Structures are given as C-alpha cells and as structure tokens.
Amino acid sequence: xxxxxxxLRQIKGMDLEHLQKTLESYSAFGPLPGIxxxxxxxxxxxxxxxxxxxxNANIYGLFLGSLYSWIGVCSGSLLLFWLSRKLGGHFGxxxxxxxxxxxxxxxxxxxxxxxxxxxxxxxxxSPSALINVISGLSGISLRSFVLAILMGKAVMIFTVSLLSxxxxxxxxxxxxxxxxxxxxxxxxxxxxxxxxxxxx
Numbered sequence: 001x002x003x004x005x006x007x008l009r010q011i012k013g014m015d016l017e018h019l020q021k022t023l024e025s026y027s028a029f030g031p032l033p034g035i036x037x038x039x040x041x042x043x044x045x046x047x048x049x050x051x052x053x054x055x056n057a058n059i060y061g062l063f064l065g066s067l068y069s070w071i072g073v074c075s076g077s078l079l080l081f082w083l084s085r086k087l088g089g090h091f092g093x094x095x096x097x098x099x100x101x102x103x104x105x106x107x108x109x110x111x112x113x114x115x116x117x118x119x120x121x122x123x124x125x126s127p128s129a130l131i132n133v134i135s136g137l138s139g140i141s142l143r144s145f146v147l148a149i150l151m152g153k154a155v156m157i158f159t160v161s162l163l164s165x166x167x168x169x170x171x172x173x174x175x176x177x178x179x180x181x182x183x184x185x186x187x188x189x190x191x192x193x194x195x196x197x198x199x200x
Contacts, residue, residue, distance in 0.1 A: 031064070031068045034060055034069065035068045035072040037052045038052050038053065038056075038068075038071075038076065039076040041076065042079070043080060045129040050124050053065075053124075056069045066158050066161040069161065070153055070157045074150055077149050078146065080133060080136070081133075081135055084136025106139075109138045110139045113140055113148075117135060117145060117148035117149065118148040121149055121155075122155045122156050123156065124156050124160060
C-alpha cells in the first residue's frame with residue numbers, strides 16, 4: 001500500500017517536462033503508456049490528466065497523442081459507467097429515496113441526456129469520475145452516454161493538445177484557439193442532432 005501511495009505522489013508531483021522524459025524512457029512499449037495513464041485517471045481522479053494529455057501531444061505528435069489520450073480516457077470512462085450500472089444494483093433507487101437532491105440530479109441527467117454529460121466531458125476540470133458513476137446509476141441510455149463521452153472527451157483532449165502542443169508557438173498561431181472553439185460548437189450541435197435522431 002505504501003508503494004502505491006508513493007507512486008501516486010510521484011505522478012501527482014510531476015511537471016510536464018519530467019513526465020515527458022519518463023514516458024519517453026518507456027518508448028519500447030509504444031503507445032501503451034500514453035493510453036494507460038489517461039485510463040488510470042478515470043479511476044484515480046487525483047492524477048493530473050491535463051499533464052498526461054499535454055505530454056502525449058508533445059511526445060507522440062498532436063494527432064497521435066490526442067488519439068492515445070482519447071482512447072485511454074474514453075475506455076476508462078465507459079468501463080466506470082458500466083461497472084456503476086452493473087454493480088450499483090438498487091443503489092440508484094435508494095439514493096433517490098434517501099436524498100432528494102440526488103434524485104433531482106439523476107432525473108436531470110435522464111431528462112436532458114446528452115447535453116449535461118457532453119458539457120461536463122468537454123471541461124478538463126469537471127469531476128469526470130463522479131459524473132461517470134452518477135450516469136451509471138441513472139437511467140440514461142447507454143447510447144446517449146457513449147455518444148456524449150466520445151464527443152465531449154474528443155473536444156477536451158484535442159483542445160488541450162492543440163493549446164499545449166509546442167506551446168511557445170501559440171502566440172504566433174492564434175488560429176489554434178479559434179479552431180478549438182469551432183470544434184466545441186460543431187461537436188455539440190452534431191451530438192444533439194445525432195441524439196435526437198436516435199431517440200425518435
């Protein structure tokens with residue numbers, strides 16, 4: 001247990017440069033470290049996801065780094081959702097009866113479906129592990145959750161990667177900020193359209 005705590009403290013305390021050097025030392029494992037670290041953050045939210053995403057972009061390149069981060073984050077989120085739904089059993093019903101505010105939150109997620117999950121997934125500082133568990137306990141459809149997570153995490157990861165990739169060049173390339181905003185709008189409208197098609 002002490003070994004795990006020490007390991008977690010070391011990872012939490014890493015800066016981007018240190019993490020990049022560490023990941024590069026595991027280059028023999030290919031993209032696996034770049035996928036596993038974001039995956040682990042889904043279950044251990046104290047880990048620095050933004051640092052992982054930025055490091056992946058600068059080690060593997062903008063597009064491959066974003067892809068590896070996206071695969072890791074989405075896999076972890078979907079697995080946590082599935083575990084919550086399978087193992088939660090009647091816990092969601094108990095929460096509704098015992099805590100009226102929890103009932104309102106679960107009802108809101110069920111009514112609104114795609115939108116709140118997508119928006120939470122887009123923001124890097126949102127409590128994603130908690131959202132995944134609550135979504136699993138709610139009655140939201142698997143299709144809506146998967147769509148919202150895949151698209152929302154794509155926006156978040158690509159935006160962070162785009163803004164942190166060769167960050168020194170950002171002032172000379174303001175189009176990267178504009179592209180990130182356009183991507184957010186396109187994914188939100190596209191997701192809403194797809195969700196309405198599936199629900200009809």
